[in-house]
Amino acid sequence: MKNFVEELKWRGLIHDITPSTEEFLLNNSSSGYIGFDPTADSLHIGNLVQIMTLVHFQKCGHKPIILIGGATGMIGDPSGKSKERKFLDEKKLIDNQNKIRSQFEKFLDFSGNNSASVVNNKTWFENFNLLEFLRNVGKHISVNYMMAKDSVKNRLETGISFTEFTYQLIQGYDFYWLWKNKDVKIQFGGSDQWGNILTGNELIRRLEGGESYALTTPLITKSDGGKFGKTEDGNVWLDENKTSPYKFYQFWINVSDEDAKVFIKIFTQKSNNEIKKLIVNHDKEPHLRIIQNALAEEITEIVHDKEKLNIAKSTSSVLFGKFLKEDFDNLEEKVMESLSTAVPCVTIKRDNLLNDFKTILTESTNFEIFKSKSELVRMIKNNGLSINKDKINNEDYIISDNLKFNKYLLLQKGKKNYTFIIVE
């Protein structure tokens, strides 16, 4: 058995761990789980740490289990509205669950003898009534114990609802159920989950005198103090319809040097030696950003695929590389299309192309690109306007003569302020 705990340790992925976990996992092929909230139809990169935990777990010869919180998800968000909510929710939850499962399939092996699997706690909570729950579960955990948890303590001042207070029991029971029925011995989670996980361990001990383990990962932070995983456009999702492969790739490319050295351990499966080598090479020629490239490539390829990675890379080189007009003329249509997911787009009706240059770029595009003709003229005077990678120095450019694939135009204000124009 490969040493799972050791693997996580050098990657900086352990925040808290119960005693003798390492020893247990070295001697037993075991099952472990993490709970995920099905409230969104996609995972985002904030979930990636947890996913990677399971990836390493499986690679070390254990069985990863993904718990989709169909039941807990319903409790978690009581802010519904209409009467039919329950039905809608159920459909939506199943839909979300399927989408999330297919995202896990990219990371984990769902076949073989330590195959990954997905469970939903709705299965065991559906027919579990309140009285039964109180008798069989609530009885064993004291309020004193529950109150001692940081997650609860921190909320006592500001207020905590009974529902949220109970959450640790529900989650604890999940662990117990999986322990009992699926031979799950360990639960993983973010550091904020420590308390909830321990409630599960406690429940297992009290109900059956059983042994179980817990391991949490640290909260990922950025060196500049900002939140990891957020961009101006919000979350970075794994679903390509919510975050395009290009934007996903770019997120990793733009990580700072300092963060990249930490992230490459956390988010890739590269070995310690490979990573050490990358860091040495990176520090020799930091401008090449070797680590960021390695990081972006590996993760983008797993989450999307090789082809989409390549398109994202080509798109990036169009937007940021030393890219000349000639190169632009030879671009594949696929890459051109991908530009529409990379930069803000503006559509324009084909008959508007009859207007003069300045009118097209202001009025005909609802002043989205240039707020006024003066601004446009100023931009040209400052040598700041390019179309299709070609600097524009005069105002009698004919747009309709320069469309790519008869409908696309890449407009550039300055170096990195792009607008993609689609004629329809």
Place this chain on the structure above:
RNA sequence: GGGGGGAUACCAAAGCGGUCAAAUGGGGCAGACUGUAAAUCUGUUGACUUAUGUCUUCGCAGGUUCGAAUCCUGCUCCCCCCA
């Protein structure tokens, strides 16, 4: 209740009868440099058929004047001091 000060463009702040579309700084945008970084330097920063032209803009509403951000009257809001 009494006395004093203020309201200017994205923000801060000068201007106190024509030369004011309004100094200066910050921010924004662009150029050079660069690692799709940081710093620095340069240009630019109300709109319009780019014009030593017109229009809109200096809290709001009126007025004086050939001419007002600038003077007068009223109003609204802010700050400070004394009770």
